[in-house]
Amino acid sequence: MSDEILFDRDPKYIPRVAAVHDMCGYGKCSLTAAIPILSAAGCDACPVPTALFSAHTRYAVYTFHDTTEILNGYLDAWRKENVELDGVYSGFLGSAEQVAIIKRLYDEYPQALRLVDPVMGDGGKTYPTYTPELCEAMGTLVSGADVLMPNLTEASILTGRAYPGQDLDDAQVNGVLDALLDLGAKHVVLKGIDRGDGMIRNYVASAATGSTGKRELAHGKLPFMVHGTGDAFASALCGAVMAGRSLAESARIAGEFVRHAMESTQYQPHHDERGVSFELNLNELTGLVHR
Structure with a gap:
């Protein structure tokens, strides 16, 4: 494949990216990851909060507030102020109705790159707040996506296939990739194949x-x-793409960034629950816009 550059960046320009994701007060994910990671890559991260959590859903106790009712007014205010966007990066959604919010952004910013992380689940299971209706609605974002970034659980949901586990051979990988591309994605980054040989592909x-x-x-x-790690990977990939790196190079950069962040994470208290600590590795992404 030609390793395509999706965003031709002027090195003096700071691109604006709408980060459509939830916000967790505690726990290393979603906007807590997207804002600093995109910023480190030289992007103006413009959050569109789809839900507010006290902590992520790996914790036994958390509060969840769906923000659907405020989002149209939120975007109305953006239009009145003539906010411009170069990218729309979407992740976790609080309700099926929020898909219309993302499509509104697509309509109002037709030149913006569509970067879709179809956050729905992992390890063969959907996240606790996700309903079949929300998963179905999420699937309507695939057609026209400039970059679709599912893990294997999400790829299975999107294509209507049984979850195959993490160990896929080349023929199985090809089948998943072609099924996702057949849904209308322009590019796909399939995450997390683990063949038990000490490598993640x-x-x-x-x-x-x-x-x-x-x-x-x-x-x-x-x-x-x-x-x-999925949110950190997707955010780093988006940042690298918006920094003008090619898609495959961006995926490589994101994978190495997450691996290095995980190396830092193991020394942090309660990391098993809290999640990936990437703060000490943000310089890797800042280097993208200064080299």
Whole structure:
């Protein structure tokens, strides 16, 4: 596949990216990750909060507030102030009705890149606040997505397939990639294939070449997992794309950033629950816009 550059960035320009995601007061994920990571990559992160959580759903106790009712007024105010956007990066949604909010952004900012992390679940299970209606609505964001970034659980939901586990051979990877591209995504980054050989693999494919032109990006696997790595990966990938890096290079940068952040995370208290600590590694992304 041609390793495509999706955003031609003027090095003096700071691109604006709407980060459509939830906000957790405690726990390393969603906007808590997206805002600093996009900022480190030289982006103006413009949050659109889809829900407010006291903590992420890995905790036994958390509060959840759906923000759907405020979002149209929120975006009305943006239009009155002539806010401009270069990208729309969407993640966790609080309700099925919020898909219309994202589509409104697509309509009002047709030139903006559509970067879709279809946050719905992991390990073969959906997240507690996700309903079948919300999963179905999330699927309508796939067609026209410039970059779709699912894990294997989300890819299974989107394509209507049974969750296959994390260990996929090349033929199975090709089948998943082609099924996602058939839904109308322009590019797909499939995350988290684990063949038990000490490596985690991500795959990049485009509609132009299909799965036969896919790129494999392998990263060393650490002997533990933590919450929030998917959000950190997607945010770093978006930041690298908006920094003018090619898509496959952006996926490689994001994978290495997450691996290094996980190395830092193991020394933080309560990291098993709280999630990935990336603060000490943000310089890797800042370097994208200064080299």
